[in-house]
Amino acid sequence: MTHRYQAAIVGGGPAGLQAALTLGRMHVETLLFDDVRYRNAASPQMGNVLGWEGAEPAALRAAGHAQLAEYPWVRLVRAGAESARDDGRGLVLTASGAEWSVERLLIASGVEDALVPIPGVRELWGDVVLPCPYCHGHEFAGGPVAVISEGSHAEHVGGLLRGLSSHVPVIAPGEVAEVARSATGVRIMLLDGGVVEASCVFIPPNGVPRSGLAEDLGIRYDGDGIEIDALGRTSRDGVWAAGDVAKRADARIPAAVVTALSSGLIAAADIAASVAVARDARR
Ligand SMILES: Cc1cc2nc3c(=O)[nH]c(=O)nc-3n(C[C@H](O)[C@H](O)[C@H](O)COP(=O)(O)OP(=O)(O)OC[C@H]3O[C@@H](n4cnc5c(N)ncnc54)[C@H](O)[C@@H]3O)c2cc1C
Incomplete structure:
Protein backbone atom coordinates (compact mmCIF):
# COMPACT_ATOMS: atom_id res chain seq x y z
CA MET A 1 0.00 0.00 0.00
CA ASP A 113 4.92 39.69 -9.76
CA ALA A 114 3.14 40.90 -12.88
CA LEU A 115 5.17 44.10 -13.20
CA VAL A 116 4.05 47.23 -14.99
CA PRO A 117 5.25 46.85 -18.62
CA ILE A 118 7.74 49.73 -18.67
CA PRO A 119 11.12 49.00 -20.33
CA GLY A 120 13.85 48.58 -17.70
CA VAL A 121 11.52 47.73 -14.80
CA ARG A 122 12.02 43.95 -14.98
CA GLU A 123 15.82 44.29 -15.29
CA LEU A 124 16.11 46.59 -12.25
CA TRP A 125 13.48 44.80 -10.11
CA GLY A 126 14.79 44.19 -6.58
CA ASP A 127 17.79 46.47 -7.23
CA VAL A 128 16.62 50.09 -7.62
CA VAL A 129 13.03 49.29 -8.66
CA LEU A 130 11.36 48.10 -5.48
CA PRO A 131 8.00 46.95 -4.14
CA CYS A 132 7.87 47.82 -0.45
CA PRO A 133 8.86 50.92 1.57
CA TYR A 134 8.95 48.89 4.80
CA CYS A 135 11.56 46.55 3.28
CA HIS A 136 13.80 49.01 1.42
CA GLY A 137 12.72 52.60 2.10
CA HIS A 138 15.12 53.23 4.99
CA GLU A 139 18.18 52.30 2.91
CA PHE A 140 17.39 55.16 0.47
CA ALA A 141 16.24 57.73 3.06
CA GLY A 142 17.34 61.32 2.49
CA GLY A 143 17.81 61.07 -1.28
CA PRO A 144 15.11 61.63 -3.89
CA VAL A 145 12.84 58.56 -3.92
CA ALA A 146 10.35 58.22 -6.79
CA VAL A 147 7.05 56.39 -7.04
CA ILE A 148 5.64 55.13 -10.36
CA SER A 149 2.03 54.46 -9.52
CA GLU A 150 -1.36 56.09 -9.31
CA GLY A 151 -4.55 56.07 -7.26
CA SER A 152 -4.68 54.79 -3.68
CA HIS A 153 -1.38 52.86 -3.98
CA ALA A 154 0.48 56.02 -5.02
CA GLU A 155 -1.10 57.96 -2.16
CA HIS A 156 -0.29 55.27 0.41
CA VAL A 157 3.31 54.62 -0.66
CA GLY A 158 4.03 58.30 -1.39
CA GLY A 159 2.78 59.21 2.08
CA LEU A 160 5.01 56.60 3.74
CA LEU A 161 8.08 57.70 1.77
CA ARG A 162 7.58 61.39 2.59
CA GLY A 163 8.50 60.41 6.15
CA LEU A 164 11.89 59.24 4.83
CA SER A 165 12.68 61.80 2.14
CA SER A 166 11.72 65.40 1.41
CA HIS A 167 11.70 64.77 -2.35
CA VAL A 168 9.21 62.11 -3.48
CA PRO A 169 8.10 62.62 -7.10
CA VAL A 170 5.01 60.54 -7.92
CA ILE A 171 4.63 59.68 -11.61
CA ALA A 172 1.72 57.88 -13.31
CA PRO A 173 2.84 54.72 -15.20
CA GLY A 174 1.30 56.08 -18.40
CA GLU A 175 3.76 59.01 -18.37
CA VAL A 176 6.91 56.85 -18.27
CA ALA A 177 8.84 55.78 -21.39
CA GLU A 178 11.67 53.86 -19.71
CA VAL A 179 13.72 53.46 -16.54
CA ALA A 180 17.48 52.91 -16.52
CA ARG A 181 20.28 52.63 -14.02
CA SER A 182 22.24 55.81 -13.38
CA ALA A 183 25.34 56.70 -11.36
CA THR A 184 23.13 57.88 -8.48
CA GLY A 185 20.43 55.23 -8.72
CA VAL A 186 17.73 55.36 -11.35
CA ARG A 187 16.85 57.65 -14.26
CA ILE A 188 13.17 57.82 -15.26
CA MET A 189 12.63 58.98 -18.84
CA LEU A 190 9.20 60.47 -19.44
CA LEU A 191 7.17 60.30 -22.65
CA ASP A 192 7.16 64.11 -22.86
CA GLY A 193 10.98 64.15 -22.92
CA GLY A 194 11.41 65.03 -19.24
CA VAL A 195 13.82 63.13 -16.98
CA VAL A 196 13.47 62.38 -13.25
CA GLU A 197 16.56 61.31 -11.29
CA ALA A 198 16.09 59.34 -8.06
CA SER A 199 18.04 57.00 -5.82
CA CYS A 200 15.37 54.33 -6.32
CA VAL A 201 11.76 53.98 -7.45
CA PHE A 202 8.84 52.14 -5.87
CA ILE A 203 6.16 50.50 -8.02
CA PRO A 204 3.11 48.37 -7.15
CA PRO A 205 4.25 44.73 -6.76
C1 LIG B 1 11.99 42.20 -5.09
C2 LIG B 1 11.40 41.86 -3.75
C3 LIG B 1 12.10 42.16 -2.60
C4 LIG B 1 11.55 41.86 -1.36
N1 LIG B 1 12.24 42.22 -0.24
C5 LIG B 1 11.72 41.97 0.98
C6 LIG B 1 12.41 42.37 2.16
O1 LIG B 1 13.49 42.97 2.10
N2 LIG B 1 11.83 42.11 3.35
C7 LIG B 1 10.62 41.47 3.46
O2 LIG B 1 10.15 41.25 4.58
N3 LIG B 1 9.95 41.08 2.35
C8 LIG B 1 10.46 41.31 1.12
N4 LIG B 1 9.78 40.93 0.00
C9 LIG B 1 8.54 40.16 0.13
C10 LIG B 1 8.89 38.69 0.45
O3 LIG B 1 9.83 38.22 -0.49
C11 LIG B 1 7.63 37.81 0.40
O4 LIG B 1 6.59 38.40 1.15
C12 LIG B 1 7.96 36.43 0.97
O5 LIG B 1 9.00 35.83 0.24
C13 LIG B 1 6.72 35.54 0.93
O6 LIG B 1 7.07 34.26 1.34
P1 LIG B 1 6.29 32.99 0.78
O7 LIG B 1 6.88 31.83 1.49
O8 LIG B 1 4.83 33.21 0.87
O9 LIG B 1 6.60 32.96 -0.78
P2 LIG B 1 7.98 32.81 -1.59
O10 LIG B 1 9.12 33.34 -0.83
O11 LIG B 1 7.72 33.38 -2.94
O12 LIG B 1 8.16 31.26 -1.71
C14 LIG B 1 7.25 30.48 -2.44
C15 LIG B 1 7.92 29.16 -2.70
O13 LIG B 1 6.98 28.25 -3.30
C16 LIG B 1 7.65 27.54 -4.34
N5 LIG B 1 6.61 27.01 -5.23
C17 LIG B 1 5.67 27.69 -5.94
N6 LIG B 1 4.87 26.83 -6.59
C18 LIG B 1 5.33 25.58 -6.28
C19 LIG B 1 4.92 24.27 -6.66
N7 LIG B 1 3.87 24.05 -7.45
N8 LIG B 1 5.63 23.22 -6.17
C20 LIG B 1 6.70 23.41 -5.35
N9 LIG B 1 7.12 24.64 -4.96
C21 LIG B 1 6.44 25.70 -5.43
C22 LIG B 1 8.58 28.56 -4.95
O14 LIG B 1 9.61 27.95 -5.67
C23 LIG B 1 9.09 29.24 -3.67
O15 LIG B 1 10.13 28.50 -3.11
C24 LIG B 1 10.29 41.23 -1.26
C25 LIG B 1 9.58 40.91 -2.43
C26 LIG B 1 10.12 41.23 -3.66
C27 LIG B 1 9.34 40.92 -4.90
Whole structure:
Protein backbone atom coordinates (compact mmCIF):
# COMPACT_ATOMS: atom_id res chain seq x y z
CA MET A 1 0.00 0.00 0.00
CA THR A 2 1.24 3.52 -0.79
CA HIS A 3 2.63 5.36 2.20
CA ARG A 4 0.45 8.31 3.20
CA TYR A 5 2.24 11.28 4.78
CA GLN A 6 0.48 13.17 7.56
CA ALA A 7 1.09 16.51 5.84
CA ALA A 8 2.57 18.12 2.76
CA ILE A 9 3.73 21.69 2.26
CA VAL A 10 4.00 23.12 -1.23
CA GLY A 11 6.51 25.98 -1.26
CA GLY A 12 9.85 26.42 0.47
CA GLY A 13 9.90 30.18 0.97
CA PRO A 14 9.62 31.73 4.45
CA ALA A 15 6.00 30.56 4.94
CA GLY A 16 6.68 26.95 3.92
CA LEU A 17 10.01 26.69 5.77
CA GLN A 18 8.54 28.02 9.01
CA ALA A 19 5.58 25.65 8.66
CA ALA A 20 8.01 22.76 8.10
CA LEU A 21 9.92 23.73 11.24
CA THR A 22 6.74 23.80 13.32
CA LEU A 23 5.59 20.43 11.95
CA GLY A 24 9.07 18.91 12.35
CA ARG A 25 9.18 20.05 15.97
CA MET A 26 5.77 18.39 16.51
CA HIS A 27 6.99 15.14 14.85
CA VAL A 28 4.42 15.37 12.09
CA GLU A 29 5.56 13.35 9.07
CA THR A 30 5.78 16.07 6.42
CA LEU A 31 6.72 16.38 2.76
CA LEU A 32 8.08 19.77 1.73
CA PHE A 33 7.95 20.42 -2.02
CA ASP A 34 9.99 23.30 -3.40
CA ASP A 35 10.74 24.24 -6.99
CA VAL A 36 13.12 27.03 -5.99
CA ARG A 37 11.54 30.15 -7.53
CA TYR A 38 11.62 32.57 -4.61
CA ARG A 39 9.76 35.86 -4.86
CA ASN A 40 12.60 37.95 -3.46
CA ALA A 41 15.34 36.12 -5.42
CA ALA A 42 16.12 39.33 -7.36
CA SER A 43 16.85 41.24 -4.18
CA PRO A 44 20.44 41.35 -2.83
CA GLN A 45 19.36 42.03 0.75
CA MET A 46 16.40 41.88 3.09
CA GLY A 47 15.09 44.69 5.24
CA ASN A 48 12.63 44.74 8.14
CA VAL A 49 13.33 41.15 9.17
CA LEU A 50 14.41 41.11 12.81
CA GLY A 51 17.78 39.43 13.21
CA TRP A 52 18.37 39.38 9.44
CA GLU A 53 18.70 43.08 8.56
CA GLY A 54 20.77 43.43 5.37
CA ALA A 55 21.18 39.66 4.93
CA GLU A 56 20.72 37.94 1.57
CA PRO A 57 17.35 36.17 1.26
CA ALA A 58 19.25 32.98 0.40
CA ALA A 59 21.02 33.12 3.78
CA LEU A 60 17.71 32.85 5.64
CA ARG A 61 16.62 29.91 3.49
CA ALA A 62 19.99 28.17 3.94
CA ALA A 63 19.73 28.58 7.72
CA GLY A 64 16.20 27.21 7.54
CA HIS A 65 17.32 24.14 5.58
CA ALA A 66 20.17 23.51 8.02
CA GLN A 67 17.77 23.67 10.96
CA LEU A 68 15.19 21.45 9.24
CA ALA A 69 17.87 18.78 8.73
CA GLU A 70 17.66 18.24 12.52
CA TYR A 71 14.06 17.03 12.13
CA PRO A 72 13.85 13.68 10.31
CA TRP A 73 10.06 13.98 10.16
CA VAL A 74 10.44 16.57 7.36
CA ARG A 75 11.38 15.28 3.92
CA LEU A 76 12.41 17.88 1.33
CA VAL A 77 11.46 17.16 -2.29
CA ARG A 78 13.13 19.62 -4.66
CA ALA A 79 10.43 19.50 -7.30
CA GLY A 80 7.31 21.34 -8.28
CA ALA A 81 4.00 19.87 -7.13
CA GLU A 82 2.18 19.80 -10.45
CA SER A 83 -1.33 18.74 -9.51
CA ALA A 84 -3.52 17.61 -6.63
CA ARG A 85 -6.57 15.36 -6.49
CA ASP A 86 -8.75 13.68 -3.89
CA ASP A 87 -8.54 9.87 -3.88
CA GLY A 88 -11.33 9.42 -1.33
CA ARG A 89 -8.93 8.80 1.58
CA GLY A 90 -6.88 11.98 1.31
CA LEU A 91 -4.98 13.90 -1.34
CA VAL A 92 -2.61 12.74 -4.04
CA LEU A 93 0.04 15.17 -5.29
CA THR A 94 2.07 14.64 -8.44
CA ALA A 95 5.65 15.86 -8.69
CA SER A 96 8.50 14.80 -10.98
CA GLY A 97 6.47 11.95 -12.42
CA ALA A 98 5.76 10.42 -8.98
CA GLU A 99 2.60 10.40 -6.86
CA TRP A 100 2.59 11.29 -3.17
CA SER A 101 -0.32 10.51 -0.86
CA VAL A 102 -0.94 12.96 1.95
CA GLU A 103 -3.59 13.52 4.60
CA ARG A 104 -3.27 17.30 4.82
CA LEU A 105 -1.91 20.03 2.55
CA LEU A 106 -0.50 23.49 3.19
CA ILE A 107 -0.26 25.64 0.07
CA ALA A 108 2.59 28.15 0.53
CA SER A 109 3.47 28.59 -3.11
CA GLY A 110 3.84 32.37 -3.14
CA VAL A 111 3.03 34.77 -5.95
CA GLU A 112 4.55 35.95 -9.20
CA ASP A 113 4.92 39.69 -9.76
CA ALA A 114 3.14 40.90 -12.88
CA LEU A 115 5.17 44.10 -13.20
CA VAL A 116 4.05 47.23 -14.99
CA PRO A 117 5.25 46.85 -18.62
CA ILE A 118 7.74 49.73 -18.67
CA PRO A 119 11.12 49.00 -20.33
CA GLY A 120 13.85 48.58 -17.70
CA VAL A 121 11.52 47.73 -14.80
CA ARG A 122 12.02 43.95 -14.98
CA GLU A 123 15.82 44.29 -15.29
CA LEU A 124 16.11 46.59 -12.25
CA TRP A 125 13.48 44.80 -10.11
CA GLY A 126 14.79 44.19 -6.58
CA ASP A 127 17.79 46.47 -7.23
CA VAL A 128 16.62 50.09 -7.62
CA VAL A 129 13.03 49.29 -8.66
CA LEU A 130 11.36 48.10 -5.48
CA PRO A 131 8.00 46.95 -4.14
CA CYS A 132 7.87 47.82 -0.45
CA PRO A 133 8.86 50.92 1.57
CA TYR A 134 8.95 48.89 4.80
CA CYS A 135 11.56 46.55 3.28
CA HIS A 136 13.80 49.01 1.42
CA GLY A 137 12.72 52.60 2.10
CA HIS A 138 15.12 53.23 4.99
CA GLU A 139 18.18 52.30 2.91
CA PHE A 140 17.39 55.16 0.47
CA ALA A 141 16.24 57.73 3.06
CA GLY A 142 17.34 61.32 2.49
CA GLY A 143 17.81 61.07 -1.28
CA PRO A 144 15.11 61.63 -3.89
CA VAL A 145 12.84 58.56 -3.92
CA ALA A 146 10.35 58.22 -6.79
CA VAL A 147 7.05 56.39 -7.04
CA ILE A 148 5.64 55.13 -10.36
CA SER A 149 2.03 54.46 -9.52
CA GLU A 150 -1.36 56.09 -9.31
CA GLY A 151 -4.55 56.07 -7.26
CA SER A 152 -4.68 54.79 -3.68
CA HIS A 153 -1.38 52.86 -3.98
CA ALA A 154 0.48 56.02 -5.02
CA GLU A 155 -1.10 57.96 -2.16
CA HIS A 156 -0.29 55.27 0.41
CA VAL A 157 3.31 54.62 -0.66
CA GLY A 158 4.03 58.30 -1.39
CA GLY A 159 2.78 59.21 2.08
CA LEU A 160 5.01 56.60 3.74
CA LEU A 161 8.08 57.70 1.77
CA ARG A 162 7.58 61.39 2.59
CA GLY A 163 8.50 60.41 6.15
CA LEU A 164 11.89 59.24 4.83
CA SER A 165 12.68 61.80 2.14
CA SER A 166 11.72 65.40 1.41
CA HIS A 167 11.70 64.77 -2.35
CA VAL A 168 9.21 62.11 -3.48
CA PRO A 169 8.10 62.62 -7.10
CA VAL A 170 5.01 60.54 -7.92
CA ILE A 171 4.63 59.68 -11.61
CA ALA A 172 1.72 57.88 -13.31
CA PRO A 173 2.84 54.72 -15.20
CA GLY A 174 1.30 56.08 -18.40
CA GLU A 175 3.76 59.01 -18.37
CA VAL A 176 6.91 56.85 -18.27
CA ALA A 177 8.84 55.78 -21.39
CA GLU A 178 11.67 53.86 -19.71
CA VAL A 179 13.72 53.46 -16.54
CA ALA A 180 17.48 52.91 -16.52
CA ARG A 181 20.28 52.63 -14.02
CA SER A 182 22.24 55.81 -13.38
CA ALA A 183 25.34 56.70 -11.36
CA THR A 184 23.13 57.88 -8.48
CA GLY A 185 20.43 55.23 -8.72
CA VAL A 186 17.73 55.36 -11.35
CA ARG A 187 16.85 57.65 -14.26
CA ILE A 188 13.17 57.82 -15.26
CA MET A 189 12.63 58.98 -18.84
CA LEU A 190 9.20 60.47 -19.44
CA LEU A 191 7.17 60.30 -22.65
CA ASP A 192 7.16 64.11 -22.86
CA GLY A 193 10.98 64.15 -22.92
CA GLY A 194 11.41 65.03 -19.24
CA VAL A 195 13.82 63.13 -16.98
CA VAL A 196 13.47 62.38 -13.25
CA GLU A 197 16.56 61.31 -11.29
CA ALA A 198 16.09 59.34 -8.06
CA SER A 199 18.04 57.00 -5.82
CA CYS A 200 15.37 54.33 -6.32
CA VAL A 201 11.76 53.98 -7.45
CA PHE A 202 8.84 52.14 -5.87
CA ILE A 203 6.16 50.50 -8.02
CA PRO A 204 3.11 48.37 -7.15
CA PRO A 205 4.25 44.73 -6.76
CA ASN A 206 1.04 43.26 -8.23
CA GLY A 207 1.55 39.69 -7.00
CA VAL A 208 -0.45 37.06 -8.89
CA PRO A 209 -1.07 33.98 -6.69
CA ARG A 210 0.47 30.70 -7.84
CA SER A 211 -2.78 28.86 -7.22
CA GLY A 212 -2.85 25.89 -9.60
CA LEU A 213 -3.34 23.46 -6.70
CA ALA A 214 -6.19 25.54 -5.24
CA GLU A 215 -7.88 25.36 -8.61
CA ASP A 216 -7.36 21.57 -8.82
CA LEU A 217 -9.04 21.13 -5.43
CA GLY A 218 -11.88 23.60 -5.98
CA ILE A 219 -10.67 25.90 -3.22
CA ARG A 220 -12.01 29.45 -3.14
CA TYR A 221 -9.51 32.09 -4.29
CA ASP A 222 -9.44 35.29 -6.30
CA GLY A 223 -6.83 37.73 -7.61
CA ASP A 224 -5.87 38.64 -4.01
CA GLY A 225 -5.11 35.05 -3.05
CA ILE A 226 -6.58 31.94 -1.48
CA GLU A 227 -9.31 32.67 1.06
CA ILE A 228 -8.33 31.60 4.57
CA ASP A 229 -9.65 31.96 8.10
CA ALA A 230 -7.62 33.11 11.11
CA LEU A 231 -5.97 29.66 11.36
CA GLY A 232 -5.02 29.49 7.69
CA ARG A 233 -7.81 27.03 6.82
CA THR A 234 -9.08 27.26 3.25
CA SER A 235 -12.63 26.59 2.05
CA ARG A 236 -11.74 22.87 1.83
CA ASP A 237 -11.24 20.59 4.85
CA GLY A 238 -7.67 19.35 5.16
CA VAL A 239 -6.13 22.17 3.11
CA TRP A 240 -4.47 25.29 4.54
CA ALA A 241 -2.71 28.25 2.89
CA ALA A 242 -0.02 30.62 4.17
CA GLY A 243 2.33 33.35 3.01
CA ASP A 244 1.84 35.58 0.00
CA VAL A 245 -0.46 33.10 -1.78
CA ALA A 246 -3.03 33.48 0.99
CA LYS A 247 -5.39 36.43 0.96
CA ARG A 248 -4.55 38.88 3.74
CA ALA A 249 -7.31 40.00 6.10
CA ASP A 250 -6.60 43.58 4.98
CA ALA A 251 -4.72 44.61 1.84
CA ARG A 252 -2.67 47.08 3.91
CA ILE A 253 -1.00 44.22 5.81
CA PRO A 254 2.49 43.99 4.26
CA ALA A 255 3.25 40.89 2.19
CA ALA A 256 6.67 40.37 3.73
CA VAL A 257 9.03 37.77 5.14
CA VAL A 258 7.88 38.15 8.75
CA THR A 259 4.17 38.00 7.89
CA ALA A 260 4.89 34.89 5.77
CA LEU A 261 6.82 33.27 8.64
CA SER A 262 4.00 34.08 11.03
CA SER A 263 1.24 32.72 8.81
CA GLY A 264 3.29 29.56 8.17
CA LEU A 265 3.55 28.96 11.90
CA ILE A 266 -0.17 29.61 12.48
CA ALA A 267 -1.28 27.18 9.76
CA ALA A 268 1.23 24.52 10.80
CA ALA A 269 0.12 24.74 14.42
CA ASP A 270 -3.45 24.06 13.31
CA ILE A 271 -2.27 21.17 11.12
CA ALA A 272 -0.41 19.66 14.10
CA ALA A 273 -3.56 20.05 16.21
CA SER A 274 -5.59 18.27 13.51
CA VAL A 275 -3.06 15.39 13.48
CA ALA A 276 -3.38 15.11 17.28
CA VAL A 277 -7.19 15.07 17.16
CA ALA A 278 -7.19 12.37 14.45
CA ARG A 279 -4.69 10.23 16.39
CA ASP A 280 -6.66 10.46 19.64
CA ALA A 281 -9.90 9.63 17.81
CA ARG A 282 -8.35 6.34 16.59
CA ARG A 283 -7.39 5.25 20.12
C1 LIG B 1 11.99 42.20 -5.09
C2 LIG B 1 11.40 41.86 -3.75
C3 LIG B 1 12.10 42.16 -2.60
C4 LIG B 1 11.55 41.86 -1.36
N1 LIG B 1 12.24 42.22 -0.24
C5 LIG B 1 11.72 41.97 0.98
C6 LIG B 1 12.41 42.37 2.16
O1 LIG B 1 13.49 42.97 2.10
N2 LIG B 1 11.83 42.11 3.35
C7 LIG B 1 10.62 41.47 3.46
O2 LIG B 1 10.15 41.25 4.58
N3 LIG B 1 9.95 41.08 2.35
C8 LIG B 1 10.46 41.31 1.12
N4 LIG B 1 9.78 40.93 0.00
C9 LIG B 1 8.54 40.16 0.13
C10 LIG B 1 8.89 38.69 0.45
O3 LIG B 1 9.83 38.22 -0.49
C11 LIG B 1 7.63 37.81 0.40
O4 LIG B 1 6.59 38.40 1.15
C12 LIG B 1 7.96 36.43 0.97
O5 LIG B 1 9.00 35.83 0.24
C13 LIG B 1 6.72 35.54 0.93
O6 LIG B 1 7.07 34.26 1.34
P1 LIG B 1 6.29 32.99 0.78
O7 LIG B 1 6.88 31.83 1.49
O8 LIG B 1 4.83 33.21 0.87
O9 LIG B 1 6.60 32.96 -0.78
P2 LIG B 1 7.98 32.81 -1.59
O10 LIG B 1 9.12 33.34 -0.83
O11 LIG B 1 7.72 33.38 -2.94
O12 LIG B 1 8.16 31.26 -1.71
C14 LIG B 1 7.25 30.48 -2.44
C15 LIG B 1 7.92 29.16 -2.70
O13 LIG B 1 6.98 28.25 -3.30
C16 LIG B 1 7.65 27.54 -4.34
N5 LIG B 1 6.61 27.01 -5.23
C17 LIG B 1 5.67 27.69 -5.94
N6 LIG B 1 4.87 26.83 -6.59
C18 LIG B 1 5.33 25.58 -6.28
C19 LIG B 1 4.92 24.27 -6.66
N7 LIG B 1 3.87 24.05 -7.45
N8 LIG B 1 5.63 23.22 -6.17
C20 LIG B 1 6.70 23.41 -5.35
N9 LIG B 1 7.12 24.64 -4.96
C21 LIG B 1 6.44 25.70 -5.43
C22 LIG B 1 8.58 28.56 -4.95
O14 LIG B 1 9.61 27.95 -5.67
C23 LIG B 1 9.09 29.24 -3.67
O15 LIG B 1 10.13 28.50 -3.11
C24 LIG B 1 10.29 41.23 -1.26
C25 LIG B 1 9.58 40.91 -2.43
C26 LIG B 1 10.12 41.23 -3.66
C27 LIG B 1 9.34 40.92 -4.90
